Amino acid sequence: MKILLVDDEVELVSAMAERLSLRGMDADWTDSGEKALAMAKTCRYDLAVLDMKMPKLSGLELKHKLTTLCPDMKFIFLSGHGSESDFKAGCAEATCYLIKPVRLEELIAKIDEAGR
Amino acid sequence: MNNASPDNREGVRFFGTVSASVSHEVKNVLAVVNEAAGLLEDFTVMAERGMPIDPARLKRAAQSIQGQVRRGDTIIKNMNAFAHSADAPEAGEDHETDLAETLRLAVNLFTRMADMRQVSLALGEVTPAMSRASGFDVIHLLHGVIGAAFAAMSAGDALTVSLTGRDKGATFTLSVPGRSVAPPGDAEFTALARRLGASAETDENGALAVTLAR
Structure with missing residues (x-):
């Protein structure tokens, strides 16, 4: 399974990708929605892990654009916010919605679930 | 809250808006620290298994944690100053x-x-x-x-x-x-x-x- 991680916190998203890679997972990362769209045009990703709150393109907006490019792509949302409206929107649009800080084991379990 | 004057309600709402934004920043700091600490733990497990670890990778993860602690400290100092702006004595003749x-x-x-x-x-x-x-x-x-x-x-x-x-x-x-x-x-x-x-x-x-x- 090819995974794309997108978060504007570079140190967070790069460390998360490195930790997934150490566990044998194929994960690329980027820090903006625009770059994610460019990457998705040149590489087929099965799943994207998106931060909900990012400058310019939010996680939800990016999800809609990525879905247009790759209709089969699955999504997991991450957020620092635990607001009810974000939670409802995130749950309605993605396989799951995790609140930061995320336990990697939990993220991996959700990735596995999405891949089934 | 229902008895608060419109001025108070707006003030409380503004305080909430800023607090929510700051809490989001703190969450991001914690999330980065969490990943960097997790990475250090991963490297420790690898070292225990006899796998070679590049010291530069360890240093990078440790520096990330230190940098985020500084970032978090600044955010919290600002939040503290903001909170005290609300509980400071009323400005007036004796206080500016x-x-x-x-x-x-x-x-x-x-x-x-x-x-x-x-x-x-x-x-x-x-x-x-x-x-x-x-x-x-x-x-x-x-x-x-x-x-x-x-x-x-x-x-x-x-x-x-x-x-x-x-x-x-x-x-x-x-x-x-x-x-x-x-x-x-x-x-x-x-x-x-x-x-x-x-x-x-x-x-x-x-x-x-x-x-x-x-």
Whole structure:
């Protein structure tokens, strides 16, 4: 399974990708929605892990654009916010919605679930 | 809360908006620390299994944690100063607010708002100025004008806020190269400005001058 991680916190998203890679997972990362769209045009990703709150393109907006490019792509949302409206929107649009800080084991379990 | 005056309700709402933004920043700090610490743990497990670890990778993860601790400390100091602006003694004859310090705090607090809009917010020239308005109200007022300026800006634009002290008050000047900055038109800002005796108007260069009586 090819995974794309997108978060504007570079140190967070790069460390998360490195930790997934150490566990044998194929994960690329980027820090903006625009770059994610460019990457998705040149590489087929099965799943994207998106931060909900990012400058310019939010996680939800990016999800809609990525879905247009790759209709089969699955999504997991991450957020620092635990607001009810974000939670409802995130749950309605993605396989799951995790609140930061995320336990990697939990993220991996959700990735596995999405891949089934 | 239902018995609160409209001024109080707006103030509480503003306090909530800023607190929510700060809490989001703190969450991000914790999330980065969590990943960097997790990475160090992964390296430890690898070392226990006899796998070679590049010391530079360990150093990078440790530096990331240290950097985030500094970032978190700054965020919390700003939040603490903001919280105390609300519980400070009422400004008046015996107590005045340092507007230069208050503007610096406001710029620090609202930088994330700028980042989310992909614009920049910077402090311009600042001269000493005092006011009898409360620090909390001044930050609230600045939030109104800065927020309205952001709403009219495009990605890449830069907003600079300067402060000029005067005998009978002070003027905050908001300028964006190539753009005219308009005052907010909402009722909340109008009521707050009226209460503080503040005026906001765009000058001939397109900069917004917000003048506060001492």
